[in-house]
Amino acid sequence: LTTTATTPIWGKLADLFSKKTLLQAAIVIFVLGTVACGISQSGGQLIAARALQGIGVGGCQALVQIAIAAIIPPRERGRYSAYLSGTTSTSTIGGPLLGGLIVDTSWLGWRWCFFIALPLAAVAFVLLQRTLNLPVLRRENVKIDYLGATLIAAGVSVLLVWVSFVDNSFAWASWQTAAMLSGGLALLAVAVRVEKRAAEPIVPLAIVRRRTTTLAILGSLSVGTAMFGASVFLSQYFQLSRGRTPTEAGLLTIPMMAGILVASVVGGRMLSRSGKVKPYLVTGALLLTVGCAGLGVIDHTTPLIFLGVSMLCVGMGVGMTLQNFVLAVQNTVPLKDIGAASSTVSFFRSLGGTIGVAVLGAVLARRVADGTASGLASAGLSGAARNPEPPAVREIIAVAYGDATAHIFLLAAAAAVLAVVAALLLEPVNLRTSLDLPEKTGEAAAAAPDPGQGTRSPA
Template sequence: MAHREVLEALSGLLLGLFVAMLSSTVVSNALPRIVADLGGSESGYTWVVVATLLTTTASTPIWGKLADLFSKKVLVQLALVIFVVGSILAGLAPSMGFLIGARAVQGVGVGAMTALVQVVIATIVSPRERGRYSGYLGAVFALATVSGPLIGGLIVDTPWLGWRWCFYVGIPFAALAFVVLQKTLHLLVVRRDVSIDFWGAGLITGGVSVLLIWVSLAGHEFDWLSLTTAWMVGLGVVLLAAAVHTESRVREPIIPLRLFRDRTTSLSVFASVMVGLAMFGSTVFLSQYFQIARGMSPTRAGLMSLALVGGLLVSSIATGRIISASGLWKRYLVGGTSMMVVGLLLLGTIDAHTSLWVVGAFMAVLGLGMGATMQNLVLAVQNNAAQSDIGAASSLVAFFRTMGGSIGVSVLGAILGHRVSDSVLTGLARLGVPATSEGASRAIPDMAALPAPVRAVFEDAFGAATGHIFLVAAPFALLALVAVLFIREVPLRTTIERQDELEELPREPATA
């Protein structure tokens, strides 16, 4: 495909990816109102988030493998249809249970778009040229991260719209993406005699789902060290062990185990888990920091994320173009993970009184590191993978990064809760104000309703605890850096297929 044709097809792909990512961020500011209107509980609040995260993560490797077997264009359009159906159902939800189910359907579509956009780009653009286009993925990520909370807050605060439009707002964009892809995306469909590994898909989905439910609810619904933890972890491990056994025996596994024989793939997957733990696990609490520790409105807190997202945007586009021009990528991957470590350590020093300019500068450093890391880990794996495995290989990195993020959010959230609780109990005792219960010290208060001295206690507690979780996250980013250092740099190939695949292609007979 010519550069212009690639850009035309990419416009539809990026539009679909924007819609998928927007679905996660647009409801962040609306969830309290949604749960209140539907008569939900704190558990229901958690499950609205967990349901989407669960199906997104569990379905990502399955969609990646399907892309290796069937028409990628049809699969992308099917993903958009699934997303639209889930969005309509969520907007019509009469109860919390119905909403949670609809969000799970949405998650299947989000998981598909997360995997398939990377796969399609790898199908139409060689690794050497892929960097310049991968930068646009970072730009979409940045745009969805910034605009989502702002759009959600605006919709909720507009009386004639209401929270249900948070789910409807993406539907026109999804429909437009469907039409654009129909007109611009033209891929060669390679027919293969295949059988779908249903057993492997079921075991992987089941094992991942059980473990994700555990890390999402442990520390809230039950203790980390409890009988519930024991049976859930045991069941998840057994299911995943059975999945590995099945994947090693079937003809077309969902996750081909042979991919892990490649050192670059194995190290990139490990680094992706660590990046997910450090990045998603820590940055998700920044909005809470700005709203509780710094007294900002949801809209202003969303605007503060511009520093982080701006760094990500600049870094992803700049490194992508430089990599395409030079063909060298490891130095930027090492630089990106190094900046992530530095950014997390710097953010580990913040509290409720740190200058906002300083906090913004530290966030920009972290964003620069994120932008140079996320897409380039995928690029490193794709460069070594055979074209017949490009879907499974691409989704593998996204799958483990999301898995790491899920674990990070749960674990770091529990640490944050314990630190806040201890600090609040100590601060209230110093003021001579008795805490009614330990649970009261863990609850997120209505800051505007608190007396000034008590409000200061909560602000200091959330400010110090947020800095602490960034320090906890930094070692995970350091492990990602160590893994990246051991990756062997292979120059980016200038062809879609690997050299061994090109040699196996049938040659045209010579003509006189």
């Protein structure tokens, strides 16, 4: 929730202040939140620590691609975006694998799922300090849109809280739904009015209204739903429907990680050579749809080979679309707006993942409950059965989870179709070879990196 709400704020700050300093600040916030997570003593403390951690994550995921965009022209950025997409996606999908290994190791425990990130964060901080040389654009009379930032964060947070709890803690048709839905939309409506009048808006509406940005946002929502949904629900499926351990469940997702890595690296290099982003977006969106559709017909006995092929398609689809929708937008905006444009697309991708996981999770829970109840009734184990045989119950739960998982991936496939539509409607363009648009402003020219300051032009 905090990652999604703060992403556009970090992006706008990157257009006003030192990107390097902001990125390092985001890492420090992440570290503080991570330590707090690892030493938390209650559920409430853990949730609060995760909220702090999420603020840092929002900065990291937005500012890394903004820093790359400030150094590398769009034509060459394809392969760099591929590396970023590969690491981001692999860590998202591979998290359950590493987490399973840690939890299954008796002398570690769940707290090390957090502590293990600390040395990586420390190395990242030091490397950035020593190697990242970005020119700082000095701007006079900078005005930060604090009111707009507050309204956007509040409106998004209210809607995300509603999505997370609806159909669980309260019904769709309830006063809580009415209050949260109307309240969240009202806050965002006021935010739009504020952004129209702000001198330095957090989300520049002129950028959002562009065709390329609008389509990239639609595609990112779909990709976010599929990617985060796959990382969450496939792990549950392998453990609860197939009886695998957390470690085994993580290992079984390797085809998806392989698809992401191969498609990201190979596709990124090919994109840089051709300079055409649309064919890769269309191909990736189609693969994502096919993969989700394949997972939409599984059950508790589906052969692992079929699962592996479907996960490979999902991974390749994510690898070819995740960062390329951002790249398409970066190609259409001047350098001075790179931060806001990039973070806006990332914001909607994160929003799609958050909402998608919440909605798909609610559907999964409802179908598992119904399937389990129906299975127990058919076996004569419901109601009066006090001590049913565990194997019989496990079989019923396995069937229920297998069927429910297939159902939610059919929904994910429907969302992926939107990514296909968005990719097809994008205008075919060649990625520019300059950092800024041809009509350079004085500010944009000043922001261009100086090769003499340690930044090397890509070969």
